[in-house]
Amino acid sequence: MTEPLPDNLLIDETSPAPLKFLQISTVDLTPYCFFRNWFRYLGDEGYQVTLATTVVQFRQELEATGAVVVHIPMARGINPVMDFISLVRLWRFMKKEKFHMVQTYTTKAGFIGRLAARLAGVPVIFHNILEPPHNSTKNPLLRAFYIWMERLAGTWAHHLFTTTSPNLREILDKKLAPPDKITAIPEGLMLEKYDRVRVNPEEKRRELGISPDDVFILTVARLETPKGHTYLMEASAKLLRKRQDLHFICVGKGNLRQQLEHKAEALGIANRFRYMGFRYDHLEIIRSCDLFVLPSLWEGQGVAIMEAMALKKPVVACKVGGVVDVIDEGVTGLMVPPRDPGALAEAIEEILTDTRKMEEMGRAGYARIRDSFDEAKFNETRLKKVREVYQRVTEKR
Helix, strand or coil: CCCCCCCCCCCCCCCCCCCEEEEEEEECHHHHHHCHHHHHHHHHCCCEEEEEEECCCCHHHHHCCCCEEEECCCCCCCCHHHHHHHHHHHHHHHHHHCCCEEEEECHHHHHHHHHHHHHHCCCEEEEEECCCHHHHCCCHHHHHHHHHHHHHHHCCCCEEEECCHHHHHHHHHCCCCCHHHEEECCCCECHHHHHCCCCCHHHHHHHHCCCCCCEEEEEECCCCHHHCHHHHHHHHHHHHCCCCCEEEEEEECCCCHHHHHHHHHHCCCCCCEEECECCCCHHHHHHHCCEEEECCCCCCCCHHHHHHHHCCCCEEEECCCCHHHHCCECCCEEEECCCCHHHHHHHHHHHHCCHHHHHHHHHHHHHHHHHHCEHHHHHHHHHHHHHHHHHHHHHHC
């Protein structure tokens, strides 16, 4: 049975006790990268925030936001046995803690978390669709299955959030949610944080083993199929046959690292295309590169691209998902079709031929983030929109 709601689910001075708000993500990397500021905001507003996730390495950083971090393992891929165990653990946890609200992120946590919340009788359930899950495959049967599953899970939530206009159109087109049950609110960056990044590029390159004469091309993304590393490697092999002054580095962790490193060796580019794992200094590395590339096969909004632009770097990315809302084509960077190493190589080569244009793109990218995505300027508007959704949904409950 659904737990009774407090009179007002938005904190104010008269609230008798903190409202318990559970956040759920499949692994801790996602909230570490994208939601720490959100957790701090919720805490500042008076919510008692708890995060349930697979804790891998970011417990300390996430707890620094004021959130309570609880380790509940969840598989990223389809794993019926572990998925059922995760569902039961989440259900028991919710029944014990009696949360007033639940908000889920990522596809797997979104499905299991919404179902557990519904079974546990949580009064209000939200879900964030960062990228429609059916875009993760070209298989028509699997796409249809994902669409059906997301429609089903959509009935367990009271409202959905997404980040970009392409995502919103896709969600409505596939009838994953009715128009009155979905709100698009773009992600932003605290530009001040990026302005504070100080590094000597020559020293950082030396630390990374990059010659001062090399052109440093960087990507920052988890080492998983959706990020398209294999296509970037094939593009780099084409480029390295023409010129030997290019050095590619991939920052990020993931279960494909060994496979990708073997592919680099097979292509004969291992000495020029290196994987460096997760780095806490990734912003300093971005500041030190010449060009940032993100070859994703699908993407929510492309926060890594936004970070590179905030650090005044030209970008090349695939024209997928919300990337089109971020890059101003030909002004802040170039976009190419996904899964096309030839087009990717041509775009990289085009940018590298004009140093002045690269500098102009970097400045234009910074201006784009400043004008359209700086949280310091637009955060109150965005937060007001979220608060309005919370209020509208809870009043109906």
